[in-house]
Amino acid sequence: MTDLPSTLNLPSYKEQSSDVKKRLDHIKSQPVVIEVDKLVKDFPTEEGMRRILDQVSFKVHKREFLSIIGPSGCGKSTVIRMMACLEDITDGLILVDSYPVTEPGADRGMVFQKYTLFPWLTVKKNVMFGLEVGGASKFDAERDALQWLDIVGLEPYADLYPAQLSGGMQQRVAIARALANKPKVLLMDEPFGALDAQTRAKMQAYLLQIWKKIDITIIFITHDLDEAVYLSDRVLVLEANPGRVQEMVEVPVSRPRSPSQFLSPEFLTTKIHLEELIHPSPEEAQDDFEVVKMVAKEAG
Numbered sequence: 001m002t003d004l005p006s007t008l009n010l011p012s013y014k015e016q017s018s019d020v021k022k023r024l025d026h027i028k029s030q031p032v033v034i035e036v037d038k039l040v041k042d043f044p045t046e047e048g049m050r051r052i053l054d055q056v057s058f059k060v061h062k063r064e065f066l067s068i069i070g071p072s073g074c075g076k077s078t079v080i081r082m083m084a085c086l087e088d089i090t091d092g093l094i095l096v097d098s099y100p101v102t103e104p105g106a107d108r109g110m111v112f113q114k115y116t117l118f119p120w121l122t123v124k125k126n127v128m129f130g131l132e133v134g135g136a137s138k139f140d141a142e143r144d145a146l147q148w149l150d151i152v153g154l155e156p157y158a159d160l161y162p163a164q165l166s167g168g169m170q171q172r173v174a175i176a177r178a179l180a181n182k183p184k185v186l187l188m189d190e191p192f193g194a195l196d197a198q199t200r201a202k203m204q205a206y207l208l209q210i211w212k213k214i215d216i217t218i219i220f221i222t223h224d225l226d227e228a229v230y231l232s233d234r235v236l237v238l239e240a241n242p243g244r245v246q247e248m249v250e251v252p253v254s255r256p257r258s259p260s261q262f263l264s265p266e267f268l269t270t271k272i273h274l275e276e277l278i279h280p281s282p283e284e285a286q287d288d289f290e291v292v293k294m295v296a297k298e299a300g
């Protein structure tokens with residue numbers, strides 16, 4: 001396993017073209033929108049308190065796309081739920097624009113894996129809901145809702161009900177609903193995890209288009225390494241028991257992204273590195289590696 005990169009003649013995942021380096025340097029020079037500082041989370045269990053997250057620290061910059069990956073149970077959802085204040089903080093801080101968060105707020109929009117639309121409201125009214133709760137008039141809420149539905153390509157479906165839409169379309173409505181409140185950060189917890197592979201690929205492309213159009217920072221949890229590399233500027237890798245930061249990996253793949261990059265050397269070398277971090281034991285990793293090696297060989 002250790003001789004894999006030389007066998008394949010892949011560059012190091014740390015090698016960056018000048019374009020990529022320039023882009024990443026630019027992102028890192030931008031203001032920090034959200035900072036997680038020495039975050040700790042304990043959950044009660046039958047045997048007493050169990051430490052789920054231990055001293056987790058990282059920063060996310062304005063307009064960055066950061067993915068969080070890690071073994072099942074390492075605390076990815078817990079981190080993002082704490083950012084949204086859906087879960088109490090045991091110790092440490094989460095700061096948005098340098099201020100500690102203490103309650104859910106419109107500055108942090110959230111999209112979950114399960115479809116969370118109100119089934120009794122039309123698509124348009126689902127998007128209007130948060131705006132009206134936030135004090136917008138019906139007229140303004142309707143105008144804004146239609147604009148956001150247009151951005152996610154669903155304006156013609158505004159008067160349908162969620163059950164009349166496919167899973168992918170429902171997630172686009174959920175994204176429009178989250179964005180309508182103009183959050184600084186969009187928190188996405190495995191948003192495409194329940195979708196079939198083809199719809200998922202389309203949703204990834206949609207999300208990149210939306211991200212390009214608007215001023216938003218995205219934090220995205222996924223189990224899918226292709227998805228993490230394809231979408232992100234950086235990938236935060238957590239280790240488990242307790243959840244700790246293992247590495248912050250800068251993605252050396254140029255933008256704009258396209259599916260043709262999945263077989264590029266820089267994409268493969270990053271994916272192999274993430275795979276090594278998540279499945280460190282040779283026995284565990286062997287099967288997955290054989291597949292990656294075959295794909296890499298086919299790519300020449």
Ligand SMILES: Nc1ncnc2c1ncn2[C@@H]1O[C@H](COP(=O)(O)OP(=O)(O)OP(=O)(O)O)[C@@H](O)[C@H]1O
Nearest residue numbers: 043044052070071072073074075076077078079223
């Ligand atoms: N409310 C809770 N009470 C007790 N334990 C919890 C609670 N929520 C989460 N946990 C535990 O905390 C750990 C981390 O859970 P979390 O869902 O954050 O992990 P994850 O990395 O997102 O997992 P997965 O990749 O499987 O979705 C798990 O062991 C889980 O059982």
